[in-house]
Amino acid sequence: MTDQIPDITIIGGGPTGLFAAFYAGMRGATSQIVDALPELGGQLTALYPEKYIFDVGGFTKILAKDLVKALREQADQFHFKSHLNQNVTALEQEGDHFVLVTETDRFPTRSIVIAAGIGAFSPRRLPQACADPWYGRGIFDRVSNPDEFKGQRIVIIGGGDSAFDWAQQLRDRAKAVTLVHRSDKYRAHGATVADVQAAATAGRTTLLPFHELHEVRSEGERLTGITVRDVKAKTTLDIEADAILPMLGFHSDIGALAEWGLNCEKDEIVVNSLMETGRPGIYAAGDITSYPGKLKLIATGFGEAATAVNQAVHWIYPEKKVNPGHSSNMAIFGQKDD
Ligand SMILES: Cc1cc2nc3c(=O)[nH]c(=O)nc-3n(C[C@H](O)[C@H](O)[C@H](O)COP(=O)(O)OP(=O)(O)OC[C@H]3O[C@@H](n4cnc5c(N)ncnc54)[C@H](O)[C@@H]3O)c2cc1C
16 A cells, blocks of 8 residues: 555645656656646746746746746656645644645645645635626636637736736737726836836726726626726726736635644744755745745745755655765666666
8 A cells, every 4th residue: 555655745836846746756756746726837827927037047038837838848757646726734644654635635645745835825806796706707817828818808907916917918919908906006016017007108008097896797698898986086987898807916825734743934834954844754845945045936946846855755765865866877867877
């Protein structure tokens, strides 16, 4: 039975978790990823798939979604399993192994690498009850493929980075883009705000500060637009639209992880230089970790994932060295072994 239990279960399929899955395979360990989201890629997929990243080694610039694709391909060499839409809510110990528990499943595992980033996150919903029935059929709070909105009339609601990023990125694909925000104070990056404001001046985007959703308009089962309300003048305005994108930020919560006897401080796991968490067999890497000098970057997550996996492998198989040696000499890649 123990043989069928994966060596390492990685909580979180963001860049750190994906690299950990690759690294586990390279070390000859079996692994699986469990993630609360419907897609792999963590923040890169959920928050900024169409943004360029400039500070990942080896790429002058790379779109976040392309980095996720490359990480998946690298990890797929070792056929790791991923279990999506699975929010880990509890940890149990059964004999010589752990069991990670989600709402619907149980994942036995010999060791754990927590790569849970900022915790399980979910988009903030529109507070207006009239929006609820339209989620998934006219109202979408995630954009996985911007081309789905090609030629459509889009209303984006929000004043932060995601709202402005999508206003910028969808305007050349969509037929019309309107950005609605309940004030004129925008939290997005200054350059993006300036770009969207310039597009509004040029008539390529409509910017509606001091407005909020008042009503969803429909014909039968089809959403046809929204009515927005001017919060100052108390007047209303009808906007015809094919899709409404509320971009109101995310709730995030490390939830159950804080109750597992790990060294936790303020939604982070305090690790030492071995990525140990205070509980034998459980390691952490990436944005979830904290230590003096910690940088929350993709590049640091990669290094921490390598350390965490090497320690986990050695913990399960004490005869295996912690130091993996160089991949350029590894028989697993068809190279001459050291
Ligand atoms: C807009 C934006 C731009 C950025 N630009 C850059 C950049 O240019 N360069 C850079 O280096 N960094 C950048 N970052 C930061 C970078 O995205 C993070 O450092 C990186 O995503 C951390 O990776 P991670 O795998 O540790 O965590 P995450 O990407 O957060 O992934 C964690 C995963 O764990 C899952 N999870 C959490 N809790 C649970 C649970 N209980 N059960 C199951 N699954 C769980 C989550 O669903 C998530 O998928 C940017 C971030 C943002 C928001």
